[in-house]
Amino acid sequence: xxxxxxxxxxxxxxxxxxxxxxxxxxxxxxxxxxxxxxxxxxxxxxxxxxxxxxxxxxxxxxxxxxxxxxxxxxxxxxxxxxxxxxxxxxxxxxxxxxxxxxxxxxxxxxxxxxxxxxxxxxxxxxxxxxxxxxxxxxxxxxxxxxxxxxxxxxxxxxxxxxxxxxxxxxxxxxxxxxxxxxxxxxxxxxxxxxxxxxxxxxxxxxxxxxxxxxxxxxxxxxxxxxxxxxxxxxxxxxxxxxxxxxxxxxxxxxxxxxxxxxxxxxxxxxxxxxxxxxxxxxxxxxxxxxxxxxxxxxxxxxxxxxxxxxxxxxxxxxxxxxxxxxxxxxxxxxxxxxxxxxxxxxxxxxxxxxxxxxxxxxxxxxxxxxxxxxxxxxxxxxxxxxxxxxxxxxxxxxxxxxxxxxxxxxxxxxxxxxxxxxxxxxxxxxxxxxxxxxxxxxxxxxxxxxxxxxxxxxxxxxxxxxxxxxxxxxxxxxxxxxxxxxxxxxxxxxxxxxxxxxxxxxxxxxxxxxxxxxxxxxxxxxxxxxxxxxxxxxxxxxxxxxxxxxxxxxxxxxxxxxxxxxxxxxxxxxxxxxxxxxxxxxxxxxxxxxxxxxxxxxxxxxxxxxxxxxxxxxxxxxxxxxxxxxxxxxxxxxxxxxxxxxxxxx
Numbered sequence: 072x073x074x075x076x077x078x079x080x081x082x083x084x085x086x087x088x089x090x091x092x093x094x095x096x097x098x099x100x101x102x103x104x105x106x107x108x109x110x111x112x113x114x115x116x117x118x119x120x121x122x123x124x125x126x127x128x129x130x131x132x133x134x135x136x137x138x139x140x141x142x143x144x145x146x147x148x149x150x151x152x153x154x155x156x157x158x159x160x161x162x163x164x165x166x167x168x169x170x171x172x173x174x175x176x177x178x179x180x181x182x183x184x185x186x187x188x189x190x191x192x193x194x195x196x197x198x199x200x201x202x203x204x205x206x207x208x209x210x211x212x213x214x215x216x217x218x219x220x221x222x223x224x225x226x227x228x229x230x231x232x233x234x235x236x237x238x239x240x241x242x243x244x245x246x247x248x249x250x251x252x253x254x255x256x257x258x259x260x261x262x263x264x265x266x267x268x269x270x271x272x273x274x275x276x277x278x279x280x281x282x283x284x285x286x287x288x289x290x291x292x293x294x295x296x297x298x299x300x301x302x303x304x305x306x307x308x309x310x311x312x313x314x315x316x317x318x319x320x321x322x323x324x325x326x327x328x329x330x331x332x333x334x335x336x337x338x339x340x341x342x343x344x345x346x347x348x349x350x351x352x353x354x355x356x357x358x359x360x361x362x363x364x365x366x367x368x369x370x371x372x373x374x375x376x377x378x379x380x381x382x383x384x385x386x387x388x389x390x391x392x393x394x395x396x397x398x399x400x401x402x403x404x405x406x407x408x409x410x411x412x413x414x415x416x417x418x419x420x421x422x423x424x425x426x427x428x429x430x431x432x433x434x435x436x437x438x439x440x441x442x443x444x445x446x447x448x449x450x451x452x453x454x455x456x457x458x459x460x461x462x463x464x465x466x467x468x469x470x471x472x473x474x475x476x477x478x479x480x481x482x483x484x485x486x487x488x489x490x491x492x493x494x495x496x497x498x499x500x501x502x503x504x505x506x507x508x509x510x511x512x513x514x515x516x517x518x519x520x521x522x523x524x525x526x527x528x529x530x531x532x533x534x535x536x537x538x539x540x541x542x543x544x545x546x547x548x549x550x551x552x553x554x555x556x557x558x559x560x561x562x563x564x565x566x567x568x569x570x571x572x573x574x575x576x577x578x579x580x581x582x583x584x585x586x587x588x589x590x591x592x593x594x595x596x597x598x599x600x601x602x603x604x605x606x607x608x609x610x611x612x613x614x615x616x617x618x619x620x621x622x623x624x625x626x627x628x629x630x631x632x633x634x635x636x637x638x639x640x641x642x643x644x645x646x647x648x649x650x651x652x653x654x655x656x657x658x659x660x661x662x663x664x665x666x667x668x669x670x671x672x673x674x675x676x677x678x679x680x681x682x683x684x685x686x687x688x689x690x691x692x693x694x695x696x697x698x699x700x701x702x703x704x705x706x707x708x709x710x711x712x713x714x715x716x717x718x719x720x721x
Contacts, residue, residue: 136653151608162198162201180305183683195676205599209430209432214302216295224333226274239259241271258440266675286352309696349427376516378516388596402472406473433681434678435599445578484573491530497521520630569590576594584604589658603664603668608664609665626647633646
């Protein structure tokens with residue numbers, strides 16, 4: 072036996088010790104992983120003959136947030152991360168998977184041109200090829216309406232310009248005419264021209280007004296949805312093309328109106344209580360229609376008992392749930408300036424809607440149109456999070472509805488400005504959460520917090536201009552001092568950007584999400600992107616009553632000082648430890664996510680999918696057209712190896 076030389080023996084022992092330490096360290100790291108962490112770690116191990124999907128290969132999925140205390144916001148952040156991880160880990164990565172998932176979920180073949188749309192989306196680096204739920208929800212009830220009726224409505228609703236409808240007409244893959252045009256339809260046309268080569272002939276009716284249009288009574292909608300469900304089928308040998316030469320489209324050569332037109336049944340409701348119409352679209356047992364339901368029971372479905380923070384962002388803007396409480400607290404609901412609704416299900420495209428509306432959503436023009444007031448620009452957002460002050464900023468005009476000397480105090484924007492005005496709040500008390508003196512990391516409601524000093528130090532909120540007043544805005548002269556306008560370059564210097572509704576949705580939300588600051592959102596409106604954004608993962612949701620605003624701000628900024636050791640019993644002062652790291656985490660996550668799912672390319676992808684689905688809905692042969700392949704023709708395009716094909720087959 073050869074005896075190792077001393078120096079070599081030491082080197083050998085050092086290497087062996089290092090290897091053993093690495094094994095032990097990795098073993099304990101493995102023990103500390105959650106189920107999601109383990110799944111992710113194993114998913115990164117390259118397996119032989121399995122190809123990487125180039126559109127997902129650079130994605131980095133972090134483990135869920137681990138809360139450091141029992142504050143409801145900390146817990147909600149952890150829950151949101153887990154939901155988001157499921158969303159991320161269940162995405163289709165091939166055309167085969169996409170087609171299979173579509174049929175399983177919707178009970179139909181995808182529309183004609185779905186294979187071309189898939190390649191279009193992949194080339195533009197779509198993040199989640201499956202998440203077009205808003206489109207399917209919007210179009211589902213229209214399966215109950217005859218295609219010819221839909222074509223007639225879409226072709227002619229623009230004719231009376233007082234009804235606020237524009238018409239966009241596509242023939243031979245080009246936009247050939249615009250009827251009753253507006254800046255909104257002109258902007259939308261620039262988007263449609265990007266994708267028109269894939270589209271069949273169609274007429275599109277577009278809402279020109281700020282406010283949404285269609286409110287179908289609940290009982291009628293249930294009948295429509297049942298009919299759609301009953302007509303689901305997967306027919307063999309369907310045609311992957313749209314029908315050519317259908318009648319009912321706008322006749323572009325004939326002068327005058329057609330002899331018969333479907334009546335969209337618009338009616339004017341300017342300035343009237345919107346809930347009188349909206350509640351008709353709610354279930355009979357809902358808070359909006361059931362007078363016996365208590366406010367506390369309704370609120371328990373979407374916010375916490377402690378602090379009143381939002382647990383369900385969708386329900387927090389559901390008028391069937393929150394309508395009775397906010398019907399006199401939001402300008403759109405009690406003083407809307409352009410309310411022309413219908414109770415008939417008509418195919419009108421709109422930029423936003425409330426949950427009871429059946430308008431067909433498309434990406435808002437302000438997200439597509441280049442406007443420096445709404446576009447995010449990196450050069451205006453140079454400060455890192457740690458260099459931004461602990462302050463929340465908002466600037467805007469007094470929009471939101473028709474304002475008078477008697478109603479302005481209940482307008483939603485005016486309520487926001489007032490609730491952070493240190494002079495107005497000098498003698499007011501609000502609820503926040505405070506750490507329990509005897510139980511570090513646990514919280515209780517603290518209902519006598521005076522926010523005046525906190526608001527003065529940590530908020531910068533105000534109006535820049537008055538508008539939409541009847542007969543004029545003179546009554547504001549002794550109420551508000553106007554603040555200077557703050558372009559994004561100024562707003563992005565603050566850590567917190569609060570976003571609330573105006574006449575309808577807010578066009579600055581995308582820019583806020585893209586910024587290095589943290590977006591706080593209160594709205595009653597729904598938009599095309601909602602299913603893509605996770606509250607408490609990508610942004611902070613806020614109640615439309617704003618009664619959780621100080622709970623939110625004191626969580627991230629902190630307030631007071633922890634009682635000294637040995638102190639017992641209740642205290643007159645609130646204490647909330649600072650959660651700055653959580654704020655930074657949310658801001659970063661929202662920013663990175665916006666770069667993946669709210670790009671201009673995502674708007675193109677969404678619009679093409681929407682119009683292909685719409686094109687089938689209005690086709691007389693809609694039950695006999697679609698893509699009926701298994702997706703295998705794009706295996707090579709997807710980089711699917713033989714092993715993947717075998718796994719799909721079995």
